Amino acid sequence: MNHTRSNTPGSTRRFTRAGLASALAVSAALTAAAAAPAVAGGPTAYSAAVPRFLAPGDLPAASTPWTADPVRKGLPADESFCTAGTTPATGTRYRDFRTELDTTARQTITVAATPAKAAQLADRLRLAVETCLDRMKASYPGLEGEAFHHGPVDVEEGANVYSIDTHDPEVGSTDIALWSxxxxxxxxxxxQWGQLGELDGAPLAAFQRTTATAVARLH
Structure with missing residues (x-):
């Protein structure tokens, strides 16, 4: 059932609630990504022909400094639950970020053959994030959580920001993930950005600014 909540400017849509899936599946994927060794492909040098990635200083401030891995070609071996199987390896690069205290992030960039194909990919990715909790619920019954669409970011052809807040009653862990x-x-x-905790403690406004920077910096 869909609900609305006005906890941010404009109408914020809750796209699913109750019995949702795993904090572990969202943020553990990010945490594993931060610790994982490089997969196929090596560091990719920035150039005018290659889209530019975020730098550590572009991410929301954390209690310890951000560090970043090199940019790598293809898809990571530990794709996140929400978007696994959606992004093609061809034309894709990614970069992982971490802090010393369980806060992690990842940026993935895909260059499609045409703007129309890119628009289709963006639509598929938005749908994958919006339906993620329903799929997690099916995979992790008994877990709880909430997910919200926090609206668009006005940059280039547009961006959208989401949050997924999950709680595992059995383990007692609560995780928050932000997506754009x-x-x-x-x-x-x-x-993607993730850490232990709840949405109320997440840097949503700063993440929206990070999203604007990420899209504006691509070209």
Missing amino acids: VGRDGRTVTVV
């Missing part, structure tokens, strides 16, 4: 999907021409980017 944005596009500039034929280039699509996804930014």
